[in-house]
Amino acid sequence: MRAEKARAGAILAVDTSTASMAAAIVSGGEVLAEVQTMAERNHSVHVVSNIKNMLADTGMTENELEAIAVGNGPGSYTGMRIAAAVGKTLAWAWDKPLVGVSSLEALAYGAWQRGTGAAGDSANGGEHWVVPVMDARRGQVYTSAFAMAEGTAWRRWADDGVRLMNVWVDRLEERLRGQAAGTVGSLSLVGDFSLHGTEAERLKRIGEAAGVIVALQPFAQEGRWIAELGRMRLEAGQIENPHAFAPNYTQLTEAEVVWKAKQAGEAKE
Structure with missing residues (x-):
């Protein structure tokens, strides 16, 4: 270019x-x-x-x-x-x-800028969560979590770290359940989760049960x-x-x- x-x-x-x-x-x-x-x-x-x-x-x-x-x-x-x-x-x-x-933040921020957040936080009301993941082998992922809502600043709510993917999905479920109704409208799992498809799909089902739109968005840095x-x-x-x-x-x-x-x-x- x-x-x-x-x-x-x-x-x-x-x-x-x-x-x-x-x-x-x-x-x-x-x-x-x-x-x-x-x-x-x-x-x-x-x-x-x-x-x-x-x-x-x-x-x-x-x-x-x-x-x-x-x-x-x-x-x-x-x-x-x-x-x-x-x-x-x-x-x-x-x-x-x-x-x-x-x-991880750049991965999340880039995915959000590419369109996830542009409609995500207003598609179902409430905050839009962006959860980046990179495979770390042995069932683990490098991951963290960020949030954005209309009129508010981009913010981090989970530190970068290595986590077992199934345990991380459990934690996301607990956090979603702990939010007041309508606080979170949508969540995007972004990055490379090709080796963690089962847990990614489980997160989608968890979102549906909680009334939260969950999008799976493959995204490269x-x-x-x-x-x-x-x-x-x-x-x-x-x-x-x-x-x-x-x-x-x-x-x-x-x-x-x-x-x-x-x-x-x-x-x-």
Whole structure:
């Protein structure tokens, strides 16, 4: 995508926490360039070349960028590290502010902006809930939850974390039952839940019983929403130290679990 004119104040955004490598250059709400590739194992090979291509396509240089926004997970352990490493390096080399954005929030926000929330919160009255999910293996998902209603701000009501999908659906059911009638009008489960279809369908039935419209919306990460949320964080002064910035792993790798257990054992001796 070629912009007629590259403008100062643009944000370069990148996220590699999912199977979708999402990157974009956004300025003043206008998407100047955007890349989305579905090749999880090749993120490290293509991320830098894709960034270079976007800059070339827009005719921009690093001097015209205002900040770097990075999707900091949760998600693929290796994938998160790729985006974080690239973002930290560019922020340091180009002397640009670095902001971290929850990959789950960007997934939810993007799905809502793409149309879920535009009609969702008014289709059945009340709040519209957006619940993003990414597969985390062994019946688990990376997930969180957000809400939006007409005249109110986008808000988070559940932290990013790793949860068993069936337990998470149980929790959503409990929360729906605890709401006053009409408080929640609709709920969208967004992201990649292809391996959790049984629980997704159960959530739909739970919604029907509670009088809540439940939509199942497959959605892949898009760089423009990393950039938009990054802009919000930048304007709020939520800037990261590029030397200390780390992804939100949410859970330890197997090697780290073994190492910590060993350290704990040695400390008791």
